Structure formats: structure tokens, C-alpha cells
Amino acid sequence: MTVFDDLVGQDQAIAVLSRAAAAAGEVVAGGRGAGMTHAWLFTGPPGSGREDAARAFAAALLCPDGGCGHCDQCHQVLIGSHPDLESVRPEGLSYSVKQTRELILRAAGAPTQGRWRVILFEDADRATESAANALLKAIEEPPPRTVWLLCAPAPDDMMITIRSRCRLVNLTTPGTEAVAHVLATRHSVPWETARFAARAAQGHIGRARALALDEGVRARREAVLSIPRSLTGVGECVSAAERLVKTAEEEAAAATTALNESETSELRKLYGEGSTGKGLNRGLVRGGAGALKELEDRQKSRATRIKRDSLDAALLELVSFYRDVLAMQFAAAGVELANDDLRFDLDQLAKSSTPEETLRRIDAIMQCRERLAANVNPQMAVEAMMLALRP
Numbered sequence: 001m002t003v004f005d006d007l008v009g010q011d012q013a014i015a016v017l018s019r020a021a022a023a024a025g026e027v028v029a030g031g032r033g034a035g036m037t038h039a040w041l042f043t044g045p046p047g048s049g050r051e052d053a054a055r056a057f058a059a060a061l062l063c064p065d066g067g068c069g070h071c072d073q074c075h076q077v078l079i080g081s082h083p084d085l086e087s088v089r090p091e092g093l094s095y096s097v098k099q100t101r102e103l104i105l106r107a108a109g110a111p112t113q114g115r116w117r118v119i120l121f122e123d124a125d126r127a128t129e130s131a132a133n134a135l136l137k138a139i140e141e142p143p144p145r146t147v148w149l150l151c152a153p154a155p156d157d158m159m160i161t162i163r164s165r166c167r168l169v170n171l172t173t174p175g176t177e178a179v180a181h182v183l184a185t186r187h188s189v190p191w192e193t194a195r196f197a198a199r200a201a202q203g204h205i206g207r208a209r210a211l212a213l214d215e216g217v218r219a220r221r222e223a224v225l226s227i228p229r230s231l232t233g234v235g236e237c238v239s240a241a242e243r244l245v246k247t248a249e250e251e252a253a254a255a256t257t258a259l260n261e262s263e264t265s266e267l268r269k270l271y272g273e274g275s276t277g278k279g280l281n282r283g284l285v286r287g288g289a290g291a292l293k294e295l296e297d298r299q300k301s302r303a304t305r306i307k308r309d310s311l312d313a314a315l316l317e318l319v320s321f322y323r324d325v326l327a328m329q330f331a332a333a334g335v336e337l338a339n340d341d342l343r344f345d346l347d348q349l350a351k352s353s354t355p356e357e358t359l360r361r362i363d364a365i366m367q368c369r370e371r372l373a374a375n376v377n378p379q380m381a382v383e384a385m386m387l388a389l390r391p
């Protein structure tokens with residue numbers, strides 16, 4: 001077993017990364033290590049496992065055995081506690097230049113365990129322009145033992161000056177069978193559930209894992225996919241929009257509440273909050289109120305991002321529903337239905353509408369996604385979409 005075993009259907013990337021890890025080992029041993037590079041860009045469609053691949057590579061660099069998968073070093077990387085691995089994701093909708101500069105400073109330190117200092121930059125495409133410029137400078141002149149691992153959907157998402165300094169690792173969408181196999185063998189999911197989850201997630205591994213293991217996620221999917229049949233009138237459209245937006249809000253709240261509380265209490269401790277006193281800022285030493293305000297702003301921005309991502313995921317689920325309808329309307333042979341468990345609904349809609357109507361509906365959903373990305377009020381954008389989906 002090695003740390004690369006979990007990268008489903010990515011044989012080509014694994015070959016490149018294993019060779020590079022071996023070269024990195026030579027460098028640590030005092031050799032030349034031809035083939036090792038200081039900046040890497042992991043690209044691939046959502047769910048192809050960009051971060052998983054980058055993390056596995058980090059383990060291969062930090063493990064004395066090139067990523068054995070069972071030593072302390074590997075384990076620490078995989079659970080995110082290795083002292084020589086800095087893993088960052090944008091706190092809000094984007095990386096600020098401040099967040100990036102702090103990271104660059106930490107990246108410059110020497111490795112504590114004598115091997116490498118690895119910086120894993122998730123969603124690097126979300127760096128603001130000034131943050132990207134700061135990043136570029138860091139990549140241009142890397143300290144000898146620092147390795148940058150950037151993740152982005154496509155090479156074009158990064159500015160060309162950064163892209164041209166990185167070695168590219170492109171990941172592909174794994175097939176249903178490969179994903180189901182991982183769920184069944186590594187997570188002990190029953191085969192039937194594994195196949196259902198892999199199909200419904202359409203090659204998105206994280207999503208497949210969540211669908212297979214989390215009942216709440218399955219219930220939310222069912223709620224989203226029951227929308228098309230519920231849109232019988234204008235009132236139903238408005239209330240379906242309300243439900244969808246509210247679900248996204250609840251999901252964001254569930255993901256952030258506990259985290260927010262522990263961050264806040266930690267900060268208050270840091271600024272020496274007294275155990276007595278009622279007012280919010282009572283007993284905080286100088287600077288505490290400002291820091292608390294800054295933390296609250298960051299938390300708000302993070303909640304906005306999670307809410308937007310969750311709404312977008314629901315919209316993509318609806319797209320997959322109508323894409324299935326279209327496949328049935330064209331009686332496309334050999335096309336696997338993502339939502340095979342809803343065959344009855346799909347069939348009814350396929351028979352009662354034309355392919356043109358289905359295409360128009362898919363367009364309406366895509367337009368809604370664009371409008372949400374452009375900061376249109378979610379309720380308004382989703383409502384307009386629901387009305388366009390109505391039979």
C-alpha cells in the first residue's frame with residue numbers, strides 16, 4: 001500500500017508524482033535529483049481529487065519511504081497535522097494578499113524534519129490579483145527546500161506567469177465503477193449503495209463518499225431532485241425556491257457554527273478575557289475588540305462562500321436530472337443515468353415534454369448559476385429559474 005492508492009483512475013498522474021518523489025528523495029540524500037520541481041499545479045474537474053492528489057504527493061515528499069502510507073510522517077500529512085505541511089484554503093470568497101503574504105513568510109522557514117517544507121494551496125484560482133502577484137514572487141525564488149502545490153480547476157484559471165513556472169499534473173474524472181470500487185473496498189460500503197453513490201456523484205469522489213456515508217446528504221439530494229415534479233404552479237415555484245435557498249443556508253450554518261464558536265473562544269482567551277463581566281468586549285485587553293471584529297468578518301465571508309457552494313451543488317444536481325431526461329428523450333444507447341433511482345420521474349417528464357424544452361430548462365439553470373456568481377440576490381435568481389423550469 002502507498003499514499004497513492006486512493007487516487008482513483010489517475011495512473012498517469014501517479015506515475016509522474018512517484019518519479020518526482022523518488023527524485024526528491026535523492027535531493028534529500030545529497031544527490032542532484034533531476035526531475036524534482038519546486039512548484040506544481042494540480043488541475044482537474046471538480047471532484048477529480050486535486051487536493052487528494054496534492055496531499056498524497058506531500059506525504060510522498062515528507063515520508064522517508066516515498067509515501068509508504070503507514071508511517072508517522074504519512075499519517076500526519078493525511079490528517080493534516082504535519083509540521084512541515086502548510087495546507088490553506090481561502091477563508092472567504094478569495095485569498096487576500098494579507099493571507100498570502102503570511103503564508104509566504106511561513107513557507108520560507110527551513111523544514112523541521114530535515115526533508116521539505118510543503119505548501120498546499122487549495123483553490124489557488126481564488127487568489128486576488130495582488131495575492132497572485134505575491135505568490136508569483138515566492139514561486140520565482142523558492143527557498144531550496146520549499147515546494148508549492150497549487151490546486152485549480154484548469155491551467156487557464158491561473159495567470160500565465162504562475163502557470164509557466166509550475167509543473168502541471170492533470171487529473172481526470174474517474175469512472176463510476178472505479179469510484180464504487182473504492183467506496184466498497186476502502187470504506188466498507190455495501191456494493192449496491194456504492195454503485196448508487198458513484199452514479200449519482202458522476203465521478204465526484206468526495207460527493208460519492210458523502211452520499212454513501214451520510215444519510216443527511218442523501219436526504220438533501222432527494223429533496224432537491226423532488227423539485228421538478230413539484231413545480232405545478234407559480235406558488236409552488238416560489239416555495240420551491242425558498243426551500244432550496246434555505247437548505248443552502250442550513251448547510252452553511254451546520255458547517256460553520258461549531259468552527260466559529262471554537263475560533264471565537266480561542267481568540268477571546270488569547271486576549272485575556274476575564275471570567276466575569278457581561279458585555280461582549282468586557283475584560284478584553286487592548287486590541288481584542290478589533291481582532292474579534294476582524295474574525296467575525298472573516299467568518300461571515302466564509303459562511304457566504306459555503307452557502308454559495310452548496311446552492312451551486314444543488315443546481316448541478318438539477319442539471320444532472322434534466323440531462324437524464326434528455327438522454328431518455330433521445331433514447332441514447334449506452335448512456336448511464338446519473339439518477340437511475342428516479343427512473344419513474346425521469347420517464348414521465350421525458351414523455352410529456354420535448355428535447356427543446358429540456359434544453360431550455362438546462363439553460364435556465366446554467367443562467368441562474370451565472371447570476372448567483374455575479375452576486376444577484378439568491379432568492380430572486382432561484383425563483384426566476386424555478387418559473388422557467390415549470391412545465
Ligand SMILES: [Zn+2]
Nearest residue numbers: 063068071074
Ligand atoms: Zn510513510
